Amino acid sequence: MSGIIGKKIGMTTIYSNGEAVPCTLIEAGPCVVTQIRTEENDGYSAVQLGYGEKKEKRTTKALMGHFKKANTTPKRKLVEFKEFEKQFTLGDTVRVEEVFVEGEFLDVSGKTKGKGFQGxxxxxxxxxxxxxxxxxxxxxxxxxxxxxxxxxxxxxxxxxxxxxxGNTNVTIQNLKVMKVFADKNLIVVSGSVPGPKNALVTLHK
Known part of the structure; x- marks a missing residue:
């Protein structure tokens, strides 16, 4: 898998080689495979992941049927990832440790804080x-x-x-993965990422 969906928790500091590195803590996954795109049906190959819980009364009937096919609850955010290596089936769970390892670099996309009309x-x-x-x-x-x-x-x-x-889609490139806490679904990346706390972000290679 080339990426995963997560939620920005906040910022912290990690000491690396005697230097204090400002980092962002992201709760990445677990994500559910909600759809599989194929060349025969859609003209391209991709895997759609869903993240975050959403109330059924705030979900359209069309999307409810979409999630029921994957045998999962309604999700807040859906993102397609085109590059993947293993074969997935509907309802599979993707975890952060399966996608990223410490030391590699990734890009983070999100929506910046909206600041209204400014001079x-x-x-x-x-x-x-x-x-x-x-x-x-x-x-x-x-x-x-x-x-x-x-x-x-x-x-x-x-x-x-x-x-x-503000309130625009921004991608921050080449952030280093400092730590991965698999038991807590957390990933720590160097630098800052777009959005306020609890904002949904997309991590991709």
């Missing part, structure tokens, strides 16, 4: 116009001039301005 200082790191306002009133964190003169008489697309910040 240019917080969103893009602008310095503002400074404390010397030269007669301007209340301009400390404003963006300043954004357009040209009579030509082109418009604001170019893509210019850095205030707007919605």
């Amino acid at each position: 240019v200082v917080k969103r893009h790191g602008f310095a503002g116009v400074g404390q010397s306002t030269h007669g301007q009133h209340n301009r400390g964190r404003h963006p300043g001039s954004i357009g040209a003169c009579s030509y082109p008489a418009r604001v170019f697309k893509g210019i850095k301005m205030g707007g919605r910040m």
Whole structure:
């Protein structure tokens, strides 16, 4: 299997070769095989994994039938993984120690914290116009001039301005697996991963 689904627990520190390494603790799995894609039926090969419990009353009837085929309870998150080595059957359980070992590198995908509508200082790191306002009133964190003169008489697309910040899908690459606790379904990776505590993330090679 090339990956697994997990939940971000929080951050901690691990000492490696005399250095303090900031790490993220992730509860990875156990995941259930909820569907198997084949070349004959779907045009590609993949294994769909499900993670996290979900109430039946919040699950559509179509998805309930989908989970019943795999003889499992409703799951919060479903992800397909295309690269896998062993043969799976519906209802199989995939655990973290079967996918990752200590010392290898992985990528973590998740959704960043949503911060709502933010100005240019917080969103893009602008310095503002400074404390010397030269007669301007209340301009400390404003963006300043954004357009040209009579030509082109418009604001170019893509210019850095205030707007919605965060709540986007982000992948952090090449995080090292520091520890794997198979009995607790935990994996410790170096560095930070997207999202707040208890956010669902996808780990893949």
